[in-house]
Amino acid sequence: MLMKYLCTAFFCVFPIVNHATGKEFTEHDMAHYRERIKSMFYHAYNSYLENAYPFDELRPLTCDGQDTWGSFSLTLIDALDTLLILGNKTEFQRVASVLQENINFDSDVNASVFETNIRVVGGLLSAHLLSKKAGMELEAGWPCSGPLLRMAEEAARKLLPAFQTPTGMPYGTVNLLRGVNPTETPVTCTAGVGTFILEFSTLSRLTGDPVFEKVARKALRELWKTRSDIGLVGNHIDVFSSKWVAQDAGIGAGVDSYFEYLVKGAILLQDEELHSMFLEYDKAIRNYTKYDDWYFWVQMHKGTVSMPVFQSLEAFWPGLQSLIGDLDSAMKTFLNYYTVWKQFGGLPEFYSIPQGYAVDKREGYPLRPELIESAMYLYRATADPTLLQLGRDVVESIEKISRVDCGFATVKDVRDHKLDNRMESFFLAETVKYLYLLFDPDNFLHNDGSHFDTVSGPYGDCVLGAGGYVFNTEAHPLDPAALHCCSRARAERWEIEEILSGEREPPKSRTSSTGEPHEQTERIILQDRKKRKTPVLSCPSQPFSSKLSILGQVFSTENT
Numbered sequence: 268m269l270m271k272y273l274c275t276a277f278f279c280v281f282p283i284v285n286h287a288t289g290k291e292f293t294e295h296d297m298a299h300y301r302e303r304i305k306s307m308f309y310h311a312y313n314s315y316l317e318n319a320y321p322f323d324e325l326r327p328l329t330c331d332g333q334d335t336w337g338s339f340s341l342t343l344i345d346a347l348d349t350l351l352i353l354g355n356k357t358e359f360q361r362v363a364s365v366l367q368e369n370i371n372f373d374s375d376v377n378a379s380v381f382e383t384n385i386r387v388v389g390g391l392l393s394a395h396l397l398s399k400k401a402g403m404e405l406e407a408g409w410p411c412s413g414p415l416l417r418m419a420e421e422a423a424r425k426l427l428p429a430f431q432t433p434t435g436m437p438y439g440t441v442n443l444l445r446g447v448n449p450t451e452t453p454v455t456c457t458a459g460v461g462t463f464i465l466e467f468s469t470l471s472r473l474t475g476d477p478v479f480e481k482v483a484r485k486a487l488r489e490l491w492k493t494r495s496d497i498g499l500v501g502n503h504i505d506v507f508s509s510k511w512v513a514q515d516a517g518i519g520a521g522v523d524s525y526f527e528y529l530v531k532g533a534i535l536l537q538d539e540e541l542h543s544m545f546l547e548y549d550k551a552i553r554n555y556t557k558y559d560d561w562y563f564w565v566q567m568h569k570g571t572v573s574m575p576v577f578q579s580l581e582a583f584w585p586g587l588q589s590l591i592g593d594l595d596s597a598m599k600t601f602l603n604y605y606t607v608w609k610q611f612g613g614l615p616e617f618y619s620i621p622q623g624y625a626v627d628k629r630e631g632y633p634l635r636p637e638l639i640e641s642a643m644y645l646y647r648a649t650a651d652p653t654l655l656q657l658g659r660d661v662v663e664s665i666e667k668i669s670r671v672d673c674g675f676a677t678v679k680d681v682r683d684h685k686l687d688n689r690m691e692s693f694f695l696a697e698t699v700k701y702l703y704l705l706f707d708p709d710n711f712l713h714n715d716g717s718h719f720d721t722v723s724g725p726y727g728d729c730v731l732g733a734g735g736y737v738f739n740t741e742a743h744p745l746d747p748a749a750l751h752c753c754s755r756a757r758a759e760r761w762e763i764e765e766i767l768s769g770e771r772e773p774p775k776s777r778t779s780s781t782g783e784p785h786e787q788t789e790r791i792i793l794q795d796r797k798k799r800k801t802p803v804l805s806c807p808s809q810p811f812s813s814k815l816s817i818l819g820q821v822f823s824t825e826n827t
Contacts (some may be wrong), residue, residue: 292655300706303662305353307675308699311690314674315342321369327674328688336386336692337378337443339370344390345696348743351401352700352712359401363394367414372421375444380429380437381459383422385524385741386692388466391419392473393743399720400711400732411473411725411753423470423479435485436460436506453507457500460490461525464532464541465739472750490525491544498551499567500525516567517556519578520616524740527583530590535737535747549591560599561620575621577607579614579635586641589648598649601641605657611681612664614638625681632678633689634669636697636742643705647713658705665698697742712736712744724752 311325319325319332323341326333335341343362350359395415399405406413428446429437438447439455464487467479493509494500499516518526529545532538555570556562562581564574582604588597607618614637617629639661646654668684669675675694679687704710711718714734721728729752736744 291652297655297706297708300659300662301703303666304699304703304706307662307666307670308349308353308695308703310670311674311695311699312346314672315346315690315695318673324692325674325690326688327671327676327690328686330673333689336382337376338374339383339387340366341386342692342695344370344394345386345692345741347390348393348397349695349700349703351397352710353703356401359394359397360403363398363401363403363415366391367418370418372418372425372443375442377440377442377448378425380426380439380441381456381462383426384463384466385739385743386696387422388419388426388470389739389741389743389745390696391415391422392466392469393739393745395419395473396731396746396749397744399722405722408725409722410729410731410749411475416473419466420470420474420476423467427478427482430482430486432506434489434506434509435482436489436504436509437463437482437486438506453505454503454512455506456503456521457490458521458524460486460504460506462528462740464528465535465737465745468532468536469745469750473753475753487529487541487544495567497555497568497570498547499555499565499570500548501567511567514567515564515573517564517578517581518552518562518584519564519581523580523583527587527740530587531737531739534590534735535745535750545591560596560603562600563620575619576626577604577618577620579616579618579632580637582614582635582637583640586637586644589641589644594645594648597641597645598651601638601645602653604638604641605653608638608657608660608664612660612668612684613678613681615681630680630682631687632681633687633691634665634675634677634694634698636693636701639698639701639705640738640742643701646705655705658702661702693741700742722752 314327314330315325315332318330320343321340322332323334323336323339324332325342344366347359347362347366350362392415395413396410398409398413398415410416425443426437426441429439429441431447432438432453437455437460438451438453439459440451441447463483464480467483471477471480489509490500490504493504493511495516500522501511502513502515502517502521504511513521516522526545526548529541529548533542533545552562555565558575561575561577562584563572564576565571566573585597585601585604588594588600604614608614610623611625611632613632614635615625615630615632617626618624619626639658642654642657645651665675668678669686671686674690676686677689677691679685704712707713711732712734714732716733716735719733720731722731723729729748731746731748731752733748735747737747738744
């Protein structure tokens with residue numbers, strides 16, 4: 268049953284369809300928008316290099332930089348695989364070398380465990396797996412070894428202390444040098460617990476160290492145990508007691524990527540357990556939160572509506588529905604969200620569905636990618652030209668509203684299009700990438716299996732780059748074939764080490780029947796990096812607070 272489901276999912280995303288682009292979009296139109304999107308990328312990318320590097324992010328209104336998520340030159344890491352997707356192998360190679368020479372994870376910095384995983388670990392893993400495609404010189408043993416892989420492993424090891432809790436669910440923040448601060452809050456958002464299985468399993472299966480996949484799985488299983496009697500989870504949980512601190516259930520901020528990783532983890536790892544978990548959640552979500560193809564926030568124990576709002580982060584959901592083959596429902600919800608975009612020229616963070624307007628103090632649009640992401644997935648599945656119209660509208664809106672001399676600025680208020688002095692790294696990692704892939708049906712990431720590479724792996728030749736890439740929640744593509752290339756040798760090594768050590772017999776669940784582990788051209792001007800500490804968020808967007816609640820929906824004005 269799982270294999271049937273997974274094959275359905277893959278063909279929904281990467282079908283062999285006639286890519287006639289509809290009456291409104293000729294091949295010339297598609298090429299025109301690809302060039303427009305490339306121009307957008309390089310305007311933002313060059314502005315970062317010239318004005319903000321080596322800081323994490325560009326401040327486009329003042330033409331300078333700031334550290335936000337841990338002082339990693341984050342925009343450079345996040346943009347690396349996008350360079351290759353746009354065809355720039357030369358810059359990919361040079362930036363990869365710059366990162367190897369300049370990034371240091373032994374720093375006294377408080378970092379978000381969630382953000383460091385999806386952006387840094389995910390970005391480095393993706394770049395490592397794309398190194399051959401980018402024409403980089405490969406060391407012996409690749410893809411099971413390599414400098415970018417070692418960097419990803421080093422970054423992930425810095426996160427492991429966060430998982431040392433009574434439940435195995437991680438803290439939200441860790442100090443890269445000292446571990447978890449003794450005064451660190453035990454309250455973490457749901458996504459901050461359940462968004463590790465893609466990166467950590469990939470890391471385990473490439474490196475042979477099972478610890479990463481083991482902690483990610485334990486966190487998922489512990490979170491699964493906390494479901495309410497009606498099958499829902501809340502928004503923030505105490506990782507020591509497993510008690511829910513914020514009991515609002517939905518598919519948006521603070522929860523979203525947990526559901527995403529159950530589906531994508533099932534696909535990447537061919538995993539029945541993750542598949543079953545999501546199907547149970549999907550049933551409860553449909554029963555209690557879905558109203559006329561919108562999704563509300565409800566009380567997790569009673570199912571009563573706590574806030575009838577649409578959050579921009581929820582716009583990933585139609586894309587996720589396409590992965591499980593639910594195209595009719597996905598398109599209906601997508602079209603609802605598209606009407607909001609048309610109303611404002613962007614998606615406000617919170618939108619009141621009954622009132623049909625942006626919620627006060629949540630009226631910004633930080634150039635998020637989720638609606639474009641869904642359009643990309645759905646276009647691959649349906650070739651519906653409406654999805655290209657969304658892409659066209661996004662390009663025109665962002666160019667008109669957000670473009671400034673030094674990049675693209677966050678929209679502070681979608682109602683009057685005032686701007687804010689920030690360009691998040693996900694603009695280059697996700698927004699531009701998904702836009703480009705929407706208009707580039709022949710991109711190598713859309714490979715249907717007709718093209719592939721072969722490399723000599725530890726146990727013979729391996730097939731890589733044959734398609735079926737799985738994007739992490741920061742849009743960093745992971746090649747599932749690489750996990751098979753390395754995992755056979757790695758799994759056997761784990762068993763041999765256990766036998767030789769005499770600790771115990773190799774557990775039968777350690778490997779599956781297939782031998783896989785069950786539980787892993789622009790110049791850069793280098794400047795002296797001035798470290799500075801900045802406030803760190805544990806979760807990706809507006810966090811919930813247990814102290815303030817408006818109509819059951821909990822808001823916080825801190826760190827926004």
